[in-house]
Ligand code: SF4
């Protein structure tokens with residue numbers, strides 16, 4: 001098998017793929033149903049995958065229901081992303097014990113086996129790369145991210161985007177063209193339940209060589225193309241990205257920020273579910289035995305303390321300034337920092353916002369008022 005080759009495997013083949021990755025020493029993570037949502041967990045075979053589960057998503061709304069069909073990947077992303085594994089929400093950085101005036105420092109080590117991610121969506125893969133700009137490419141790379149990000153990736157292209165997905169607008173899905181070891185497309189039609197598998201790396205080719213498969217026919221490949229084209233034209237949301245970074249940068253005083261501030265609870269849910277938000281803080285705790293633990297915790301730009309400046313209080317004291325910071329960072333200033341978008345269009349921040357604030361709707365409203373704000377600014381300036 002070579003990079004670029006396409007074959008077809010059946011359900012047993014997928015089961016064997018998972019076993020084969022586990023046999024190579026990988027900790028295999030994939031989609032599982034947990035707490036009424038699609039989550040990320042250890043999988044040992046296809047019996048652990050969300051067979052027959054389908055989601056309905058809308059701003060502030062998520063429902064998961066099981067049908068009697070055999071589809072394994074007929075859902076869009078849930079609130080948990082792989083970020084929770086590669087960038088844990090709570091991580092012990094070091095411990096220290098103080099005994100008889102002597103400090104003994106114990107550095108923690110991540111001994112997690114290398115990860116194989118099975119069933120990652122294309123937007124999820126794109127989000128991992130976005131996180132990598134911060135956690136891996138930076139001068140002080142995060143060893144936990146590096147250890148857990150490396151491994152093996154089996155991406156599964158999307159056939160059923162949710163009502164809040166807009167990866168097609170961001171160029172991150174529903175098809176996947178790079179960054180994977182194997183790319184699967186689930187087909188369920190008159191020719192049976194099967195998976196078109198495309199090879200993306202030598203590692204992927206080597207694993208696939210050991211599995212029962214047949215060459216993909218023109219009809220299989222046409223079905224896969226039709227599947228992703230149908231998904232691309234059935235996105236729940238659309239974001240016009242044309243000139244978006246500059247549009248937001250010149251509209252920092254747009255009245256829409258006041259409008260969103262009246263609805264936003266500043267709860268930070270959007271930052272917690274976002275697969276690319278990377279802010280963290282550190283917390284030191286001591287116990288009565290003299291042990292000290294330093295932990296890294298997720299932080300949110302919606303917290304008042306997040307922009308606290310010594311002697312001056314928080315720089316972003318209003319909900320308006322905090323929402324504006326979050327959204328303009330995702331869609332505008334991220335480009336200045338990392339030459340990339342900070343949003344991959346997964347739609348989580350829309351679904352899991354308790355009041356249904358929709359980043360695509362907010363961006364569209366700012367675009368719609370762009371000319372007015374500029375005319376007003378020009379009028380005042382004149
Ligand atoms: S946009 Fe929604 S999820 Fe985000 S802080 Fe405001 S209310 Fe919470």
Ligand code: SF4
Pocket residue numbers: 270273274275276330342343344345346347348349350359
């Ligand atoms: S900003 Fe929203 S849609 Fe974009 S990547 Fe984050 S959670 Fe997903």
